[in-house]
Amino acid sequence: MAARKRSVWARWRQPILLSAALACGVLLGANPFRPSEQNPDATARGYLKFKEILSYVDREYVDSVNAEELSDYAIKRLLERLDPHSTYIPAKEQQQAAAFLQSDYDGVGVEFNLFRDTxxxxxxxxxxPAEQAGMQPGDRILAVDGQNVSGQHYTTDHVFARLRGPRGSTVRLLLLRxxxxxxxMFALTRNRIPNSSVDVAYLIDEQTGYIKVSRFAAGTYDEFKAALGRLRREGMEKLVLDLRGNPGGYLDRATxxxxxxxxxxxxxxxTDGKGDQYDSQTFSRVLGEFEDGQLVVLVDEGSASASEVLAGALQDHDRALLVGRRTFGKGLVQQPITLNDGSELRLTIARYYTPSGRSIQKPYRNGVAAYDRELQERYARGEAFHADSVHFAPELRFRTSHGRTVYGGGGIMPDLFVPRDTLVNNRYYARLQAANVVREFALNLYQQHRPELEQMTQQQFARTFEVSDVQLQALAARGAQDGVRTDAASLRRSAAALRVQLKALVARSAYGKDAYYAVMRDQDLELQQALRALQNGSTKLALKQPSE
Structure with missing residues (x-):
């Protein structure tokens, strides 16, 4: 589902990968489709024409062709004429695509990264199984079941395919520590591994909780409900819900x-579709766990589809203060249809609308290529850095429950705009991230300090561990070895962010995900804005005041 990444776990404030949003936001249900009743003759003529041409090509073309690949190509080009989110997934890719929304999988339970093909x-x-066998951060996997994986130019998908397998089966890993x-040599018995979509849930202070939801998968609601209940029992009275970078998923989990x-x-x-077959309305109906406490929702240009549905509903009902930047703008509903050969068609059947009547979907009338460039154009015109660069048409004005003005036309505009951090908005910083230099260096840093880290509590680490100037220079030198030419001025600009990121990655290896987010908090501009709003009570005031 998501675009291919070299890292298999969440990257801090990574650039938005457009394809992660394109395939998410689906309705569940049986296949309701039947032959067209509006123009059956035209459909039949088109089908026969395509069949005839494909037969001629397969039989008469001067070179040998793969008719199935040609058919897949034609289907994809056909769907591009409809909208950017109607997609076709070949049978061989369907299992991988579905895994994004699964709540668990069979495997060995290890997060890995590819550092220079290792x-x-x-x-x-x-x-x-990996933890129980004693595998450690920094271990290098040389071979899987006797086949080399180091230095083979494999992608993460290739490695996943080798590590995953039926529950109860055995896989032999050759490691270098x-x-x-x-x-x-480690012999691991594969088992069921949770595929969590609630990345982290913890108390920032005695009253303020933080929950980050990365997608709306099969188990998201159950995970969220458990996390919310735990934080409530620990004394939470205010909550920051982080939907940044969440590309969506199952609609019913979000609602x-x-x-x-x-x-x-x-x-x-x-939802509103053709006729009334796919028209639907979803209402709140249960006594919720957190209906009264102060709530802030973090969003950005990577928040799409089901996450926009959630954010839009909370904004329209003046239930939450939205902080961040305008969301992606994916408001088309896809129905998954399994085809006879195991492939899948995800066909747009309706549009999402928020309670006030706003369409979430941004325009796509200029074609898929222009649609794919839209996020880049936001940056080019300064929307990521200046709130007044976002313009809304007056006719797309809507009102929330308390009379505040909100706008349709694509995406959800937050109540409090927070620009991207200009200190790290430079090419050198981005190239260090893209080359995986920062993560590799942090892992080596953890291994160098592991004996002393094992004697520290997380609190002691937070107070005493610092990344020195010498270590930053070593990071730059490592980057130069990997082809990232050192830029001294850009390194100085991004030094503070790099120090925090390195410290957070070391904390993650030593103490887990909660420690990572706790360290990153001080450099998180959107989260800091959210905490200020909760502290001074501006969430309640802002949500009660009509605005123009």
Missing amino acids: VTVVSPLSGG RGQTRPM KVADEFIAGTRKIVY
């Missing part, structure tokens, strides 16, 4: 999360 363990997952000259915040029977979202 598969390196970032972290064994708690309770998984830092400080040891001889490889070690169930919304129901935890919205009291009474109030509209959450409605």
Whole structure:
């Protein structure tokens, strides 16, 4: 589902990958499709024409052709004429695409990264076979079941395919550990591994909770409900819900999360399609876990589809203060249709609308290529850095429950705009990230300091661990070795952000995800704005005041 990444776990404030938003936001249900009743003759003529041409090409063309590949290509080009989100997934890719929204999978339970074509363990997952066998962060996987994976130019998909397999099956991993000259062999029995979509949930202070949801997968609501209940029991009275970079997923999981915040029977979202077959309305209906406490929702240009439905509903009902930047603008509903050969068609059947009547979908009348460039154009015209660069048509003005003005026309505009951090908005910083230099350096830093880190508590680490100037220079030197030419001025500009990121990555290896987010918090501009709003009570005031 998401665009291919070299890292298999969340990157801090990474650039938005457009394809992650294109395929998300689906309705569940049986296949309701039947032959067209509007123009059956035209459909039949088109089908026969395509069949005839494909037959001629397969039989008469001067060179041998793969008719199935040609058919797949034609289908994809056909769908491009409809909208940017109707997609076709070949049978061989369908399982991988579906995995994005699964709540678990069969495997060994290890997060890894590819550093210069070497598969390196970032972290064994708690309770998984890898952790139980004693695998450690920094272990390098040389071979899987006797086949080399190091130096083979594999992608993460290739490595996933080798590590995953049926529950109860055995996989043999050849590892090389830092400080040891001889490889070690681990025989792991694959087991069911949770595929969490709630990345982290913890208390920032005695009253303020933070929950980050990365996507709306099969198990998201259950994970969220458990996290919310735990934080409530720990004393949470205010909450920051982080939907940044969340590309969507299953609509019903997002609406169930919304129901935890919205009291009474109030509209959450409605859909409008051709005729009334796909028209629907979803309302809050249960007594939620957090219907009264102060709530801030973080969004950005990577928040799409189901996450926009959730954010839009909370904004329209004046239930939450939205902080960040305008969301992606994906408001088309896809119905998944399994075809006879195991491939899948995800066909747009309706549009999402917020309770006030706003269409979430941004325009796409200029074609897929122009649509794909839209995020880049936002940056070019300064929208990521200046709120007044965002312009809305007066006729797309809507009102929230308390009379505040909000706008349609594509995406959800937050109540409080926070520009991207200009200190890290430079090419040198981006190239260090893209080359995986920062993550590799942090992992080596963790391994160098591991003995002393094992004697520290997380609190002691937070107070005492610092990244020195010498280490930053070493980072730059490592980058130069990997082809990232050193830029001294840009390094100085991004030094503070790099220090925090390195410290956070070391904390993650030593203490887990919660420690990573706790360290990153001080450099997180959107989160800091959210915490200020909660502290001074401006969330309540802002949500009660009509605005123009």
